[in-house]
Amino acid sequence: MLAPSHPLQLALGLIVWSVWFVALYGGLSIGCALAPPDADLGARTWLNGLLAALTAMTAAWLVWQLRRCWRAARSRTDDAPNRRFITILSAGIYAVAAVSTLVIGIPVLGLPPCP
Amino acid sequence: MNEPASPGRDRLDAELERIWGNPRGWRALSVVNHSVLGLRFMGTALVFFLIGGILAMLMRTQLAMPDQRLLDAEFYNQAFTMHGTVMMFLFAVPMLEGLAVYLIPKMIGARDLVFPRLSAFGYWCYLFGGLILISSLFLGLAPNTGWFMYTPLSSTVHTPGSNSDFWLLGVTFIEISAVSTAIELVVSILRSRTAGMSLDRMPLFAWYILGMSLMIVAGFPPLILGSILLELERAAGLPFFDVARGGDPVLWQHLFWLFGHPEVYIIFLPAAGIVSTLIPVFAQRPIVGYRWVVLSIITTGFLSFSLWVHHMFTIGIPHLAQAFFSAASMLVAIPTAIQVFAWLATLWTGKPVLRLPMLWLIGFLVVFVAGGLTGVMLALVPFNWQVHDTHFVVAHMHYVLVGGMFFPLVAGLYYWLPHVSGRMPSEQLGRWGFWLTFIGFNLTFLIMHWTGLLGMPRRVYTYEAGLGWDLPNLVSSIGGFVMAIGIATVLLDIALHFRFGRVALRNPWHADSLEWATGTPPRAYNFASQPDCTTRHPLWEHPDLPDGIAEGKHWLANAGHGRRETLGTDPVSGSVREIMRLPGNSWLPLVIALGLAVMFIALLARSYPIAALAALASVALMLRWSWVNGLHPALYDESGAFPAGALPLHPHTFDGPGLWGMGVTLLANASLFLSLLFGWFYLWTVAPLWQAPATSPLPATTLLIAALPLTAATLWIRRIVTRLRNGTAAHLQVQLWGIAVLGVAYIAVLVQVLIAAPLSPTRTAHDAVIAVFLGYLLLHAALACVLAALQALRVRRGYVGHHAPYETVIVEKWWSYTLLTFWLTYGCVVLFPAGWGGS
Numbered sequence: 015m016l017a018p019s020h021p022l023q024l025a026l027g028l029i030v031w032s033v034w035f036v037a038l039y040g041g042l043s044i045g046c047a048l049a050p051p052d053a054d055l056g057a058r059t060w061l062n063g064l065l066a067a068l069t070a071m072t073a074a075w076l077v078w079q080l081r082r083c084w085r086a087a088r089s090r091t092d093d094a095p096n097r098r099f100i101t102i103l104s105a106g107i108y109a110v111a112a113v114s115t116l117v118i119g120i121p122v123l124g125l126p127p128c129p
Numbered sequence: 130m131n132e133p134a135s136p137g138r139d140r141l142d143a144e145l146e147r148i149w150g151n152p153r154g155w156r157a158l159s160v161v162n163h164s165v166l167g168l169r170f171m172g173t174a175l176v177f178f179l180i181g182g183i184l185a186m187l188m189r190t191q192l193a194m195p196d197q198r199l200l201d202a203e204f205y206n207q208a209f210t211m212h213g214t215v216m217m218f219l220f221a222v223p224m225l226e227g228l229a230v231y232l233i234p235k236m237i238g239a240r241d242l243v244f245p246r247l248s249a250f251g252y253w254c255y256l257f258g259g260l261i262l263i264s265s266l267f268l269g270l271a272p273n274t275g276w277f278m279y280t281p282l283s284s285t286v287h288t289p290g291s292n293s294d295f296w297l298l299g300v301t302f303i304e305i306s307a308v309s310t311a312i313e314l315v316v317s318i319l320r321s322r323t324a325g326m327s328l329d330r331m332p333l334f335a336w337y338i339l340g341m342s343l344m345i346v347a348g349f350p351p352l353i354l355g356s357i358l359l360e361l362e363r364a365a366g367l368p369f370f371d372v373a374r375g376g377d378p379v380l381w382q383h384l385f386w387l388f389g390h391p392e393v394y395i396i397f398l399p400a401a402g403i404v405s406t407l408i409p410v411f412a413q414r415p416i417v418g419y420r421w422v423v424l425s426i427i428t429t430g431f432l433s434f435s436l437w438v439h440h441m442f443t444i445g446i447p448h449l450a451q452a453f454f455s456a457a458s459m460l461v462a463i464p465t466a467i468q469v470f471a472w473l474a475t476l477w478t479g480k481p482v483l484r485l486p487m488l489w490l491i492g493f494l495v496v497f498v499a500g501g502l503t504g505v506m507l508a509l510v511p512f513n514w515q516v517h518d519t520h521f522v523v524a525h526m527h528y529v530l531v532g533g534m535f536f537p538l539v540a541g542l543y544y545w546l547p548h549v550s551g552r553m554p555s556e557q558l559g560r561w562g563f564w565l566t567f568i569g570f571n572l573t574f575l576i577m578h579w580t581g582l583l584g585m586p587r588r589v590y591t592y593e594a595g596l597g598w599d600l601p602n603l604v605s606s607i608g609g610f611v612m613a614i615g616i617a618t619v620l621l622d623i624a625l626h627f628r629f630g631r632v633a634l635r636n637p638w639h640a641d642s643l644e645w646a647t648g649t650p651p652r653a654y655n656f657a658s659q660p661d662c663t664t665r666h667p668l669w670e671h672p673d674l675p676d677g678i679a680e681g682k683h684w685l686a687n688a689g690h691g692r693r694e695t696l697g698t699d700p701v702s703g704s705v706r707e708i709m710r711l712p713g714n715s716w717l718p719l720v721i722a723l724g725l726a727v728m729f730i731a732l733l734a735r736s737y738p739i740a741a742l743a744a745l746a747s748v749a750l751m752l753r754w755s756w757v758n759g760l761h762p763a764l765y766d767e768s769g770a771f772p773a774g775a776l777p778l779h780p781h782t783f784d785g786p787g788l789w790g791m792g793v794t795l796l797a798n799a800s801l802f803l804s805l806l807f808g809w810f811y812l813w814t815v816a817p818l819w820q821a822p823a824t825s826p827l828p829a830t831t832l833l834i835a836a837l838p839l840t841a842a843t844l845w846i847r848r849i850v851t852r853l854r855n856g857t858a859a860h861l862q863v864q865l866w867g868i869a870v871l872g873v874a875y876i877a878v879l880v881q882v883l884i885a886a887p888l889s890p891t892r893t894a895h896d897a898v899i900a901v902f903l904g905y906l907l908l909h910a911a912l913a914c915v916l917a918a919l920q921a922l923r924v925r926r927g928y929v930g931h932h933a934p935y936e937t938v939i940v941e942k943w944w945s946y947t948l949l950t951f952w953l954t955y956g957c958v959v960l961f962p963a964g965w966g967g968s
Contacts, residue, residue, distance in 0.1 A: 021328070021701050028431035035435050035457075040810075042450055047814040096702055099329035099420070106424045114432065114460055121452035128447050 018086035019097035023104035027076055027111035034072040034115060038065055038122075046128040053129050061127045069119030073112050080108035141657050141681045144688035149240070149654040152714065159714040161245035162653050163230050166252050168549065170227025173256055174220050175620075180263060181215035184208045186613055189573075193606035195594040205590035206273035207292075211266060213276030214296065217392065218303050219259045221534055222345075225399040226251075226310045228541065229338045231549075233314060235644035236332045238323025238662060240654045240685075240695040243786040244313045245711055246718050246754060251310040253722030258302030261729060265295035272296035275588065277385050278359070280370040280378040285363050291733060294363060297356040298729045304349050304356075305725070308797055311345035314338055316789040319700040323643070324684055326662040326703040332642050333422055337402025340426045341395050346793055348391035348434070350801035355384030358808070358901070364735065367890050367897035369808070375894035377816040379444060380808055386437035387804065394433040394461075397533045398426065401468055403541035404490055408472050410544075410640045411487045412479025415666060418471040425464035425471075432461040442513045451510050458508030462501055469498065484638070485559040489540035492567045493532060500528030503578070518588075521581025524574045531570060539566075539619060546623065547637050551649045552630030558622040565615030572608025576601045635675065641666035646675040658683035659696050662703065692764060697779055697786065709779045709786060710764045712757060721750045752919060758787075759936055760928040783854065785935040791942045802950055805905065806957055809898050813965070820893045825962045826886050827899065832955060835878035839910070842871035843948040846917070846941045853938075858931035865921035865937075868944075872914035879907055902954050909947040916940045 016022055042065065045051075051059035083105035087098060151160045160166070188208050191200045200208065230248055234241055242248055265271040272292045274283040283293040318339045322331065358369045359381065368374035370381050409416045416422065438446060438454040472494070481487065503525040507513050516522060546554050580601040585592065592598055636645040645668055647655045658681045664670045677683060685694055685708070693711040698704060724747035731740035757763050759780040779785035812819055845868050849861065883903050890900040920940055923929040929936050 024427060025431075028427065032431060032434065035453075039438075039450060039453060042447065042453075044814055046447060094327075094702070096327035096329045099327075100701070103420055103424060103427075106420070107427060110424070110428050110464075114457070117460055118435075118453050118456045121449055121456065125449040125452055127449050 018083040018101045018104060019090075019093060021100055023083065024100060024107060027079060027104065027108040030072065030076065031111040031114055034068065035118065037068060038119065041065060041068070042127055050128045051126075053126055056126050057122070057124050059127055062122050065122045065127075066119070069115055069122060073115045073119070076108050076112035076115060080105055080112060083108060138657070138680050141686060141688065142652070142679075145654045145657060146652065148688055148691055148693055148713075149652070151653050156714070158719055159716045161249045161712070161714055161718065163234050163242045163245065163248055164651060164653065164655075166248045167227045167229075167231025169252050170223050170230060170255065173252075173259065174224035174227060177215050177219035177259055177263070178224070180266075181212050181220055182613065182616070184212040184215070186609065188212065189606040189609035191590060192592075192602045194603065195592050195596075195599050197591055200590060202590045203273065206588075207266065207271035209588055210272045210275055210296075211262075214262065214272065214300070216530075217276060217396075218300055219255075219262065221396045221530070222307050222392075223255050223303075224538065225341070225396065225534070226307065226314070228403075228538075228545075229314055229341075229399060230310065232545070232644055233317060233335060233338055234321070234695075235647055235651065235655050236642050237318060237321065237326060237335055238643045238646075238656065238659055239317065239321045240656060240659070241693065241711055242313050242317045243321050243695075243709060243711070244316070244790060245693075246715050247309050247313045249715070249718035250722055251306040251313070253719050254309070254725065255303055255306035257722055257726035258299050258306065258729070261302065261726065261733070262295060262299030265292070265299075270295060277389060278381070279385075280359065280381040283359065284370060284378075294360065294733050297360045297363070298732055301353055301356045301360075302725065302729050304353050307345055308349050308353075311342035311349075312790055312793045312797070314342040315346065315793050316786050318342075320697055320786050320789055321695055321709065322662075322698050322703050323659045323696060324661045324698060324703065324705045326698070328701055328703075330662055330665045330703070332665075333405040333416065333419065334399075334402040334642075336423050336426050337398045337405065340430045341398040341402075343793075343796075344391050344395045344398070344430050344433070346797045347800045348388050348395060350388075350797050351384045351804040352388035354801050354804045354808070355381055355388075358384075360732075361897070361901070364732070365891070367900070368892075368894050369812075369897055371894070372816070372818055374892065375812065375816055375818050375820045376897075377812055377894075379441075379815070380811055382441050382444070383437070383811065384804060384808065386440045387434075390437045390440065391433045393529065393533075394429055396530060397465075398429065400493075400534045400537035400541075403537040403544075404472060404493060405468070406642065407486050407490060407540055407544055408475050409479070410638050411484060411490075412475045412481045413639070414475065414479040415641075416471060417474040417478060418467075419665070421467055422471050425467045428464040429461065432457060432464065436461060439508060439513070442510055443517045448510075455508050455510050459505055462505055465501060469494070485554060485556050485563070486540040486544040486638075488560065488563045489536050489543065492563065493536035493540065496528055496532030496536060496567075496570065499575075500525060500530075500532045504529060516581055518586055519581035520577045520585045520587055523587050524577035524581060527570075527574045527577075531574075539563075542623070544638065545644075546626060546630075547633035548644060548647075548649050548651070550627050550630065551633055552626050553633050553637065554626045554630060555622050558618060558625070562615050562619035562622055565618055566612050567615070569608045569610070569612025569615050573605045573612060574608075576604045576608065580605065636668060641669040643667055646678055648679075654693075656683075657681050658686035660684070705776060707777045707779050707782050707785070712764060715754075715757075717750055717754045721747050721754070724750060752915065755919065756923075758928075759923075760933050780933040780935055782935055783938055787935060787939045788942070791939045795942060795946050798946065802905070802953070805898075805901065806953070809902075809957060812894055812898065816894065819895065821895045821962060825899075825959045826888055826896065827882060827959055828886065829959050831878065831882055831885075832959060835875055835882065836951060836955070838871040838874040838878075839948055839951055842868045842875070842913075842917075843944045845871070846937070846944050850934075850938055850941045853931055853934040856931055858934075861930060861937075862921045862924040865917050865924060869914045869917040869921065872910055872917060876907065876910045876914065879903065879910065883907070899958055902958055906947075906951055906954060909943075909950060913940075913944050913947045916943060 045061040051061055083101050087101040087105060151162050151165055187200060191197050191205060270291050272295055274288060278296055281287055318335050361367045362369050368376045370376045370378045405416060405422055435457040436454060439458045442451055507525060543554055580598055583597050585598045633649055656678050658678055660674055660678050660683045667674055684696055693713060695709050696705055697707040697709045699706055724743050728740045728743035731743060849864055888896040888900055890897040920929055920937060
């Protein structure tokens with residue numbers, strides 16, 4: 015597992031978010047092409063459920079990473095300033111990624127998937 | 130510290146000038162110095178800007194009154210297409226990259242960019258690509274289907290002439306320039322900052338340019354791929370976008386906007402970098418929320434790739450998918466807002482001085498925030514549907530792009546003018562220029578929102594009287610001319626200042642960043658010695674730093690070796706790792722770009738043998754370019770290069786700038802490959818008449834046989850690298866020849882597959898995409914073989930070995946990438962259809 019002060023942390027949260035976003039949009043498209051749920055079911059379909067679960071898991075992982083970086087930033091105050099800078103910034107990146115995941119994923123709970 | 134006895138200031142300057150000085154006369158065409166090239170980029174972009182501006186004036190004259198016949202429909206189509214194309218591809222991106230090329234080494238305390246020949250190559254590609262594109266206007270063959278070239282309008286059926294070809298080939302040529310410059314900027318920022326400039330001390334402008342460059346690297350390849358596919362369709366009949374043969378025109382929209390929306394932020398980020406640099410200087414205090422601003426830059430870079438579908442809300446995408454993109458479009462406003470608040474807080478808590486650049490920054494804040502608000506309106510799907518393709522969208526776009534790019538750009542130009550010329554601009558003329566531009570701009574485009582809300586569609590060359598559009602159009606046209614007078618005033622001010630401007634004092638704005646520690650105008654080598662950076666604000670905390678630098682009190686103050694050198698540092702901490710030897714002036718960038726220009730013109734003329742010859746000649750010259758590298762005598766002087774206890778030269782390391790360059794290049798390459806995969810799966814799932822056989826037409830077993838030599842060669846070169854790291858280089862030359870031979874075996878099998886497979890690339894999109902996959906694999910394999918063979922030759926010459934391992938490490942990355950793309954292609958083209966089944 016990457017250390018909280020590893021420079022890749024500056025991008026990892028949003029890379030994971032990007033992969034989730036591709037999976038969300040791609041999964042929706044493939045789901046609708048392969049086995050479109052009945053439109054009368056509204057948002058209560060297997061596809062919405064799958065996408066919601068994916069969203070929840072991704073957000074949970076991002077929040078966990080946020081917590082990890084934040085705790086590291088608070089506890090390791092004797093780190094080199096540039097390392098501490100990365101850790102704090104990474105916590106911010108994970109926070110942004112988690113919020114973005116939830117905000118973009120919310121429509122899954124209310125809209126039918128394919129029409 | 131690698132700090133020899135400090136020579137006298139004059140002697141040091143003379144020595145450095147002898148090494149770094151730029152030749153004059155016709156030899157100036159061989160210059161690779163970043164300051165010269167940055168200014169060339171900006172000067173050329175200015176000329177293209179004027180051409181784009183004239184087209185805009187023609188359009189505004191045409192629309193000033195109803196039923197005008199000044200321009201006919203065909204020329205109007207060409208005018209709006211070329212206006213958008215010129216402003217986006219020939220002005221905005223190259224102008225900002227030019228500014229970055231000029232400023233970045235100075236801001237990070239380096240002597241030049243790390244790949245100087247690449248800067249020159251990028252410039253020449255830009256110039257020739259721009260000339261090809263502009264020539265179409267004079268030939269009456271300019272692109273005429275809008276700057277986003279939607280298919281099928283831009284396809285052969287509806288545009289049989291060369292108009293679309295000029296766009297596709299010209300823009301691709303220019304994009305080579307943009308991507309190569311971006312790669313150069315990324316590596317320079319990460320690896321050549323001066324000693325001690327850790328990430329948290331890096332100037333914000335460098336953060337912004339890093340963000341912009343990485344976005345170009347990831348964002349331009351989808352359009353490059355789209356342009357290649359559309360040109361293949363137009364020239365060779367491969368039907369990627371033809372519904373009847375299994376293609377889909379919406380694929381073009383996806384590929385275009387995958388590039389097109391990030392492009393807005395690619396333009397905005399460096400402009401915001403100018404704002405974040407200037408506001409603290411004129412507020413006379415450090416920026417509020419440095420970390421927040423960096424967070425916003427990174428966030429914007431990623432989020433802006435998730436918005437592209439909001440340009441396609443009206444094409445029938447499922448509501449849920451529209452909701453994803455609508456939410457993402459609103460989210461992206463947040464990092465921008467964070468920056469706006471940081472700027473306002475800096476002004477609020479500082480002691481702002483209203484100098485000329487600040488005036489333009491205030492104009493930026495007003496116009497850009499208004500453009501951002503209409504952007505949030507357009508992110509709402511129902512509103513978007515209402516105003517789609519109306520002048521409202523045109524007005525919004527200009528508020529964002531002119532407000533977000535042009536106003537900060539002029540602020541920056543005024544701010545750095547004294548750096549370039551050593552003279553100050555006229556405050557009075559400059560203020561006239563600002564107010565005329567600001568009033569003219571708002572008169573034109575604020576009113577245009579109403580024109581759009583009144584229902585006037587964009588891209589109509591005339592309109593009837595009595596529809597309610599007469600007055601707003603007249604006002605917009607008058608405003609357009611007022612704005613043009615304003616811009617002319619600014620240009621006049623800039624031109625006059627070179628002759629009549631007051632001589633600038635040293636650091637005339639009392640700035641904090643290192644570019645003002647060079648001379649004004651700067652020497653070709655920027656810094657006689659490279660300073661230690663101990664703070665984010667070196668010139669505020671050490672005002673006498675420029676003297677120490679000029680007197681050679683810092684790093685690399687010894688030029689007796691006669692080579693161009695700059696420090697190589699750790700990307701995070703900024704601690705010094707090695708000395709980078711940089712190549713000197715060269716004709717190769719110009720000649721190679723000329724070869725590519727011949728190739729593109731031959732493609733336009735459909736003279737394929739000439740195009741092939743020009744391409745081969747260009748590749749051969751590129752190999753010559755790669756030959757003069759590392760330990761080549763032109764760069765390496767064994768006698769004084771590696772004294773005991775001194776820093777190593779980069780060819781002696783495993784982590785030189787070339788490795789980083791290859792890494793970023795492969796990122797761009799991967800973006801193109803992923804776009805191709807996206808196209809494959811997109812057509813497979815969405816294209817209405819997709820025709821795929823039940824099993825793949827490619828022979829699975831033969832391809833597995835092809836994989837054997839490729840996999841073996843890649844593992845072999847990886848083993849060589851491991852052994853080099855352990856200090857062993859036995860039989861290196863023979864091994865590299867062996868790897869090249871294995872590569873040739875792989876190519877032979879692949880060619881056999883291509884010939885034997887029952888593919889009809891002109892009959893179905895399915896087979897056309899497979900043909901592109903195979904072509905991609907072949908190209909990569911061929912280059913991998915040539916690179917391995919070249920390495921073997923370089924081992925023989927003594928340029929590569931255990932004492933100089935870094936090139937082999939770079940070549941190994943190419944082989945690994947080639948192997949990875951093979952297996953991904955195998956999975957997607959052979960295994961996936963077997964699981965999914967045909968249709």
